[in-house]
Amino acid sequence: MVPAQWYLLLAAGIFCIGLFGVLTRNDALYFLMSVELMMNAANINFVAFSLYYGDLTGQVFALFVIALAAAEVAIGIGIILVLYRNFGDIDVTVPTEMRW
Amino acid sequence: MVDAFAYVPAVVLLPFFSFLVALGAGKYLPKGGAFGGVAATAGSFLLSLWVAATVAGGRAYNETLYTWAAGDQFELTFGALIDPLSALMLVIVTLVALLVHVFSLGYMNDEGETGLPRYYAGLGLFTASMLGFVVADNLLMAFMFFELVGLCSYLLIGFHFREPGPPSAAKKAFLVTRFGDYFFLVGVVAVFATFGTAAFAGEGSFPALAEAALAGSGDVWTPGGLGVETWFTVVGLLVLGGVVGKSAQFPLHTWLPDAMEGPTPVSALIHAATMVAAGVYLVARMYGFYALTPTTLAVIAFIGGFTALFAATMGVVKDELKQVLAYSTISQYGYMMLALGAGGYVAAVFHLTTHAFFKALLFLGAGSVIIAMHHNEDMWDMGGLKAKMPVTYYTFLAGSLALAGIFPFAGFWSKDEVLYEALVHGLNEPLLLGGYVMGLLAVPVTAFYTFRMVFLTFHGEPRSATARDPEPVRWNVKGPLTVLGSLAVVTGFINMVPVQKVLGLEGIDYLHRWLDNEWGGIDGLSSHHYADLGPYSSGYIGGGEVPTVLVGAAVSLGLALAGLGLAWRLYNVASPTEHTAKLGGIKDVLYNNYYLDELQVWIAYRTEDVAGGADTFDQGIIDGVVNGVSSVSLLGGNRVRRIQTGLVTQYATMLTLGLIALLVVLGVNGGWFL
Numbered sequence: 001m002v003p004a005q006w007y008l009l010l011a012a013g014i015f016c017i018g019l020f021g022v023l024t025r026n027d028a029l030y031f032l033m034s035v036e037l038m039m040n041a042a043n044i045n046f047v048a049f050s051l052y053y054g055d056l057t058g059q060v061f062a063l064f065v066i067a068l069a070a071a072e073v074a075i076g077i078g079i080i081l082v083l084y085r086n087f088g089d090i091d092v093t094v095p096t097e098m099r100w
Numbered sequence: 101m102v103d104a105f106a107y108v109p110a111v112v113l114l115p116f117f118s119f120l121v122a123l124g125a126g127k128y129l130p131k132g133g134a135f136g137g138v139a140a141t142a143g144s145f146l147l148s149l150w151v152a153a154t155v156a157g158g159r160a161y162n163e164t165l166y167t168w169a170a171g172d173q174f175e176l177t178f179g180a181l182i183d184p185l186s187a188l189m190l191v192i193v194t195l196v197a198l199l200v201h202v203f204s205l206g207y208m209n210d211e212g213e214t215g216l217p218r219y220y221a222g223l224g225l226f227t228a229s230m231l232g233f234v235v236a237d238n239l240l241m242a243f244m245f246f247e248l249v250g251l252c253s254y255l256l257i258g259f260h261f262r263e264p265g266p267p268s269a270a271k272k273a274f275l276v277t278r279f280g281d282y283f284f285l286v287g288v289v290a291v292f293a294t295f296g297t298a299a300f301a302g303e304g305s306f307p308a309l310a311e312a313a314l315a316g317s318g319d320v321w322t323p324g325g326l327g328v329e330t331w332f333t334v335v336g337l338l339v340l341g342g343v344v345g346k347s348a349q350f351p352l353h354t355w356l357p358d359a360m361e362g363p364t365p366v367s368a369l370i371h372a373a374t375m376v377a378a379g380v381y382l383v384a385r386m387y388g389f390y391a392l393t394p395t396t397l398a399v400i401a402f403i404g405g406f407t408a409l410f411a412a413t414m415g416v417v418k419d420e421l422k423q424v425l426a427y428s429t430i431s432q433y434g435y436m437m438l439a440l441g442a443g444g445y446v447a448a449v450f451h452l453t454t455h456a457f458f459k460a461l462l463f464l465g466a467g468s469v470i471i472a473m474h475h476n477e478d479m480w481d482m483g484g485l486k487a488k489m490p491v492t493y494y495t496f497l498a499g500s501l502a503l504a505g506i507f508p509f510a511g512f513w514s515k516d517e518v519l520y521e522a523l524v525h526g527l528n529e530p531l532l533l534g535g536y537v538m539g540l541l542a543v544p545v546t547a548f549y550t551f552r553m554v555f556l557t558f559h560g561e562p563r564s565a566t567a568r569d570p571e572p573v574r575w576n577v578k579g580p581l582t583v584l585g586s587l588a589v590v591t592g593f594i595n596m597v598p599v600q601k602v603l604g605l606e607g608i609d610y611l612h613r614w615l616d617n618e619w620g621g622i623d624g625l626s627s628h629h630y631a632d633l634g635p636y637s638s639g640y641i642g643g644g645e646v647p648t649v650l651v652g653a654a655v656s657l658g659l660a661l662a663g664l665g666l667a668w669r670l671y672n673v674a675s676p677t678e679h680t681a682k683l684g685g686i687k688d689v690l691y692n693n694y695y696l697d698e699l700q701v702w703i704a705y706r707t708e709d710v711a712g713g714a715d716t717f718d719q720g721i722i723d724g725v726v727n728g729v730s731s732v733s734l735l736g737g738n739r740v741r742r743i744q745t746g747l748v749t750q751y752a753t754m755l756t757l758g759l760i761a762l763l764v765v766l767g768v769n770g771g772w773f774l
Contacts, residue, residue: 019756022749022752023749023752023753023756026749092747092748092749093747093748093749095746096745096746096747097746098744098746099744099745099746099747
């Protein structure tokens, strides 16, 4: 059996890729995809620990997160559409009205 | 059994409600809310009579009703103190206020004045604050209502605020009395610091503690190891500052003649029952304290005597009806102060009572004349009004005879007693004797200017078209005049001390017995007790009490008649001339009030730098500290808010950095890196 820390290392790697995407990209679609990556990194953790402890709760939780991610994408796409309609672009650095 | 004392707060609150009603709904009520005021003061008057009757039934009342701040050292409270003095004063104030309200119907409503709700609201609040002051059971409460009285006088004197004169007169009244009140406030704080209480009556009251401290028992705080008696004198003089301002004593009397700019009924209220009376009443209220310090008493007596003479001389040359009355008020309050300083507690209260009635009468009579003359107050345009307005004439005459101190009108009895007290106590006290001599000299002057006024106004030939055809006045003017006219004649009979002493009758000095707690009262607040505390011994001339009484009365009556006779000779002719013009330069000095107004303005300009410095200190240091504190927050906020850039990536960066920082801290604490 693959030891648990490998899973954790994989999850941490995927999470960092997602984080890197959020921090460096300006495109809202990249944002969406990066957030998806970070969530799936969390899912890997859930499933890995579930396997490690022999407890199904983690896997059930992963299913919930997948459902949540689907909902999040629906809202995210909606936001991107509104963004495009109002600013003619989906660059997240353009709308800066909500500042001091 | 319903207890009258339970309704003491209602006496104060009824006029206050009329103030609220007139203020809030006066526009929608008939007569601008006048009936609310009349009903409220009538109610207060009836309640006051009931309270007075209960006191006469042998009871008194001294209760704390509400504690609004409590500390370790002392408590700040509202309470009511009903003893013979305050019961008497309640009746006087409510009666005069009631009559003034009724009179206002004629003077304000019938004359088509505008802004009546404001006027009746002012009257209601004025009455309520004075009543609150009268029932106050401690010095701080008295001070608060004292200030309210000052505020109301400001509002009412400046009633006709669209004309130039009244607002300026109102400001002057406010500032001058405030100058005195400043010392009063320091005095109140000093009383708290010294005694830890400001209660007027009872075991732990400050007059009782002061008495104990002077007797050597008890422990009071004095600043810097000052002698107890010296310190009490200082405190007494500080409180006296407020009294001098409100009761218009020299040198803070200058606001009062200008206050004539207010509507005439307001003048009647200010002079007879409320504002000016407040000062004298305050000294009477804490007389147990003043009686302990001979220096303060001597100062009071001397200021009083001097003011009596000083103001009377100015009244001689004035041309306007109300101006003459204004100076007579200052002068008469001088007499009351003289009596208080001379140890004549009862005499002062007696003169306060009679003066309240005859001065309210004279002012309302003057108001009636002013209505008739279409608001022309110059006496040289009047004359011959006697036949046209008999009710006003005869009541005004009664008031004038009382003011001049002619036997047997009210003023004779009270003024005679004031002078008698000053004489018998002053034979061994030079300062007091000085006050007595000045008071005595003021008697003929008073009689002269009073009857100069009467003759110029009512006798002789009419000197203008208005005087030939004056406007008639209605019942609401004549009614109050009649009531007060009767009182001006008979009030003196409540205290016929000379008659008692000469004829040897016992017990007709009702006011003496009343104030001596003979029917009921509070221990330590009786005239007897005050006499025991006081520093004076009595001396007599001509070998005894009876000759002294007779000589004193005869001299003052003779002088009054002399003044009256002179006025009769000079002014009771068909067309009098301005005899005062023959005085030349002296007349100018008198007419310009000894140039005291100019002097005060001059002092104000000389001290501009002090005021400027105080202003700089206030704006720069006091406000500077406050502004400095707030500017630190403002500046910090300005800097910190810049992190809200609106760029979502930066927010994400900050979140990440925060998370990393948190992890590092946890890691270091948890020992991961070791």
